[in-house]
Amino acid sequence: MTNYVKIFDTTLRDGEQSPGATMTSAEKLEVARSLARMGVDIIEAGFPAASPDDLEAVRRIALEVGNSPKGQPEFKVPIIAGLARANKSDIDKAWEAVKGAQKPRIHTFLATSSIHMKHKLKMDPEEVVQRVSEMVTYAHSLCTDIEFSPEDAGRSDPEFLYIVLGEAIKAGATTLNIPDTVGYTTPDEFYKLIEGIIKNTPGMHEGITISVHTHDDLGLATANALAGIQAGARQAEVTINGIGERAGNTSMEEVVMTLKTRHPVFGLETGIDTQQFTRVSRLVSNYTGIVVQPNKAIVGANAFAHEAGIHQDGMLKHQTTYEIMRPEDVGVNQTTLVMGKHSGRAALRARLASMGYSLDDEELNKAFARFKELADRKKVITDADLEALIADEFYGPRDVFHLEGLQVSCGTLGMPTATVRLRGPDQIIHDFASMGTGPVDATYKAIDAIIQTPCKLLEFNIHAVTEGIDALGEVTVRVRSENGQQTMDAQSEAIYARVFGGHGADTDIIVASAKAYINALNKLIVAETEGRQSV
Ligand code: KIV
Ligand code: ZN
DSSP states (O other): OOSBOEEEEOTTTTGGGSTBOOOOHHHHHHHHHHHHHTTOSEEEEEOGGGOHHHHHHHHHHHHHTSSOOTTOTTSOOOEEEEEEESSHHHHHHHHHHHTTSSSEEEEEEEEOSHHIIIIIIOOOHHHHHHHHHHHHHHHHHHOSOEEEEEETGGGSOHHHHHHHHHHHHHHTOOEEEEEETTSOOOHHHHHHHHHHHHHHSTTOOTTOEEEEEEBOTTSOHHHHHHHHHHTTOOEEEEBGGGOOSTTOBOBHHHHHHHHHHTHHHHOOBOOOOGGGHHHHHHHHHHHHOOOOOTTOTTTSTTTTOOOSHHHHHHHHHOGGGTOSSOGGGGTTTOOOOOBOTTOOHHHHHHHHHHTTOOOOHHHHHHHHHHHHHHHHHOSOBOHHHHHHHHHHHHSSOOOSSEEEEEEEEOSSSSOOEEEEEEEOGGGOEEEEEEEOSSHHHHHHHHHHHHHOOOEEEEEEEEEESSSSTTOOEEEEEEEEEOTTGGGSOHHHHHHHOOEEEEEEEESSHHHHHHHHHHHHHHHHHHHHHHOOOOO
């Protein structure tokens, strides 16, 4: 058995299904580029049947990230996968979306637990076996690389799984992904499940890859994935920062860093450049508006911080006393090459290229203008500043409303007041002034008065991108649409409530706050006018 574990990233599919994680096509493309640069083997780019927009986003990723970049034939091109339910229409859409990639994959799934078969699918086990056989055969008639997942495998009867998976192999699937869809199993149980599948599935052979896909409802996702790998799985389905449905998916950084840090235990390799974790984690957090908890393993702000005196003392004597990984191995404190006011356009282009951004001339001009504006206010500009600036300038949602101007007065001597100017659809300019409990409240009230879309602000986070009083402020927000909620009962509301994240960066934190809010509202407006299904 090979000692290479393939990393299948589903940040853009399962990850994007977490409440509020909706990303724009441009953001998805940028995340896909970053995943390819860090060496991910398979990128699940989306669920093309969800909406025409999702299909288009997967198609663009397949074309632009799933092929060798011009002049770089040595680039490791990732497989681009599209998810499809086990029906012809979904499979056709997935194929339509991924076929432009050098290495396309269709990933199809059908539930196999008795709970799902009875209550959700309303199908007999025999019908499920038949459907899997027919749909994997159909998918294989379009695409040579087929992955099949028995949804809710963690709660399925193993004997039934062997039959279903045997049929999938017969019909042409070469990757069998075993999902613990509801994060129910324990590591010991999951180990035995994978071991049993490898041993008992009819037709199992060396060319079949067993994959693990675990959810974190009980906080066991990483432990379960690693147990499955120890039992012989050689593909792990993961997301950046562990984002995903409910409590999330297995986090890529945790699995990869465990395999690397505990190499003597596992003896396994991945193709991931781990020094990119911190950067990509920030990128995904900015685009989704989902803040990474400070104590999150590997990429949390405190993951390498030492507070207790005894720990600090130990660290000063020798780093290995309290650190099992070197911060630089995951990209912490790497990005300190600085630029400033006197850096020119060529230097900016070169710096952005080394960070993996390839901008055309028009984009470079815009980036340069923003860079100069920032350099007038801030002496030293780091990679983190450039990333925040690029995210702010280029990867927002379609600009339904655009911030044209903002003026606030606040402090102890009067009522905080904000005057906001937005350019709306049809290029109409709207001005509104509001008072509030503080400058952000006043600004958001004025924006609400102009945009007039019912929503609730759920979360507001602000942090400085770098150290220093002149730092760029970065704001992430999460807003929930309140459209049509009156007709829903409490349970449906919890399930269907649409949450959208937004991001904004500026040296003026009120401007950053306004941008983040408008960014989230633009996503909400686009999603509600286009409509979208999820898996
Ligand atoms: O968790 C799950 O079962 C899934 C499948 C669609 C693979 O995400
Ligand atoms: Zn999942």
